[in-house]
Amino acid sequence: GIHGWSDTKVRRFRDDFLFGVATSAYQVEGAWDVDDKGENIWDRFLHEHPGVIADGRNGDVACDSYHNYQRDVEMLRELGVDHYRFSISWSRILPTGFSNEINEKGIEYYDSLIDELIKYNIEPMVTLFHFDLPQILQDLGGWANPLSVEWFEDYAKIVFEKFGHKVKYWITMNQPNSICVDGYGGIEFAPAVGFSGVADYLCIKNVLLAHAKAYRLYQTEYKTKYKGSVGISLSLNWADSVDNKTENVESTDLFREFSIGLYMNPIWSKEGDFPAVVKKRVLQKSIEQGYRKSRLPELSSEEIKLLKGSADFLGANHYTTYFVKKAEKRLPSPSIDDDIGVELSQPSDWKTSQSSWLRSAPYGLYKMSLHINKVYDYPAVFITEHGWSTTKGLKDSSRVKNLRNYFNALLLAIEDGTDVKGYTAWSLMDNVEWIAGTSERFGLYEVNFESKEKTRKARLSALVYKRLIEQRIVEEDWKPDNMNISIT
Numbered sequence: 001g002i003h004g005w006s007d008t009k010v011r012r013f014r015d016d017f018l019f020g021v022a023t024s025a026y027q028v029e030g031a032w033d034v035d036d037k038g039e040n041i042w043d044r045f046l047h048e049h050p051g052v053i054a055d056g057r058n059g060d061v062a063c064d065s066y067h068n069y070q071r072d073v074e075m076l077r078e079l080g081v082d083h084y085r086f087s088i089s090w091s092r093i094l095p096t097g098f099s100n101e102i103n104e105k106g107i108e109y110y111d112s113l114i115d116e117l118i119k120y121n122i123e124p125m126v127t128l129f130h131f132d133l134p135q136i137l138q139d140l141g142g143w144a145n146p147l148s149v150e151w152f153e154d155y156a157k158i159v160f161e162k163f164g165h166k167v168k169y170w171i172t173m174n175q176p177n178s179i180c181v182d183g184y185g186g187i188e189f190a191p192a193v194g195f196s197g198v199a200d201y202l203c204i205k206n207v208l209l210a211h212a213k214a215y216r217l218y219q220t221e222y223k224t225k226y227k228g229s230v231g232i233s234l235s236l237n238w239a240d241s242v243d244n245k246t247e248n249v250e251s252t253d254l255f256r257e258f259s260i261g262l263y264m265n266p267i268w269s270k271e272g273d274f275p276a277v278v279k280k281r282v283l284q285k286s287i288e289q290g291y292r293k294s295r296l297p298e299l300s301s302e303e304i305k306l307l308k309g310s311a312d313f314l315g316a317n318h319y320t321t322y323f324v325k326k327a328e329k330r331l332p333s334p335s336i337d338d339d340i341g342v343e344l345s346q347p348s349d350w351k352t353s354q355s356s357w358l359r360s361a362p363y364g365l366y367k368m369s370l371h372i373n374k375v376y377d378y379p380a381v382f383i384t385e386h387g388w389s390t391t392k393g394l395k396d397s398s399r400v401k402n403l404r405n406y407f408n409a410l411l412l413a414i415e416d417g418t419d420v421k422g423y424t425a426w427s428l429m430d431n432v433e434w435i436a437g438t439s440e441r442f443g444l445y446e447v448n449f450e451s452k453e454k455t456r457k458a459r460l461s462a463l464v465y466k467r468l469i470e471q472r473i474v475e476e477d478w479k480p481d482n483m484n485i486s487i488t
């Protein structure tokens with residue numbers, strides 16, 4: 001049943017529930033051209049268009065984690081986390097994008113990081129792809145080229161060969177919707193193709209197939225030996241109708257099919273394939289627009305089979321909730337926005353963060369969980385990202401409040417049957433927030449980007465998270481001031 005939000009029961013995270021923090025390669029490593037690393041699409045995009053970055057700071061140096069990984073692991077030990085989610089930079093280990101040339105210095109870096117984690121009993125959770133495609137592969141069309149599926153499989157094979165014996169948790173892709181809808185549909189995300197309604201759909205198909213190929217590769221060649229799990233991280237924000245007008249309720253259903261179903265159905269639905277309503281809608285619009293067939297490419301029956309069941313867990317990146325309303329104006333077409341035909345908003349009384357798209361709505365995590373359970377029959381879930389942005393400063397009470405409220409929602413979701421294995425906070429530390437540069441800070445640790453050493457300092461939220469991991473409850477009389485911990 002659904003619980004009230006005001007009961008006083010103390011809920012607790014199971015002892016085997018895993019707590020961690022996350023980062024990604026481009027956002028923290030720096031050393032963009034050090035030790036033979038190849039150029040990737042974020043290097044190229046921000047070098048060519050420095051003006052798009054809010055504060056002008058790109059990932060050339062970032063947190064310099066390439067040289068500071070021991071300090072990073074020290075912070076993980078301070079926090080007492082069970083796992084660390086980081087990503088491997090494809091072009092750091094394969095400078096040509098292809099597997100013909102392996103950069104041993106790149107391999108050494110990840111080896112050292114992984115060994116340091118294992119030394120302190122911290123489980124590495126490795127993302128294979130977090131937005132940073134080798135530029136040379138982009139020049140060949142990137143994820144719009146169906147051959148990208150093979151390129152990714154080759155890359156995954158190298159990674160599994162090199163690190164498979166040490167890593168038990170794998171994530172193939174981070175947020176296909178960001179990769180495709182933002183990067184191929186839009187222009188504010190590398191590679192900034194800007195061909196919405198066409199390139200985004202080609203990309204989604206190939207990214208999902210590449211994921212599935214890597215999953216099958218692990219299953220056939222490594223699973224028996226190494227016994228790890230392989231999942232994919234999807235952007236799973238919740239969406240509710242702005243009111244109960246039929247047209248808005250229907251638009252909300254459609255929006256969920258395009259933002260959740262499009263990525264989940266091929267892997268987790270009984271029938272497999274893209275959602276029928278999405279296929280129908282894009283086909284109809286495409287024909288009206290004079291295309292010979294749907295702009296959304298089909299999945300063949302083999303592809304449907306390959307994708308179905310191709311994940312050991314669902315990596316859920318959850319940040320916020322939106323209200324949905326049927327679009328009043330005609331949107332530019334073709335585009336995925338026009339195919340969906342909605343307007344999104346957030347109520348003004350939801351607490352704001354430093355990011356325009358991010359307001360606090362903890363109930364949305366709860367409702368998202370119920371939705372996933374109902375539609376996909378209680379899949380195993382790992383929260384692979386959840387976070388909050390602020391400005392500089394160590395007293396991040398808004399992050400602490402957001403964290404605490406979402407943990408209460410998560411505990412309710414678990415009580416109602418959601419199979420959540422763990423939680424991963426975004427992020428361990430401030431980093432390069434794509435085109436927001438360092439103007440939006442997501443870190444539990446603050447990074448001083450002006451300093452040569454990129455000094456890290458614990459924020460209040462780091463101490464609160466540490467305490468929560470120890471206690472495994474969200475304390476009843478919790479307030480930053482009466483927690484008996486202080487920041488210096």
Ligand code: PNW
Pocket residue numbers: 024174175178235237317319320357385426433434442
């Ligand atoms: C994620 N939204 O992106 C990415 O995986 C991280 O690399 C990024 O730093 C982090 O979240 C914070 O932005 C998102 O609009 C971007 O809901 C946008 C949304 C969610 C996640």
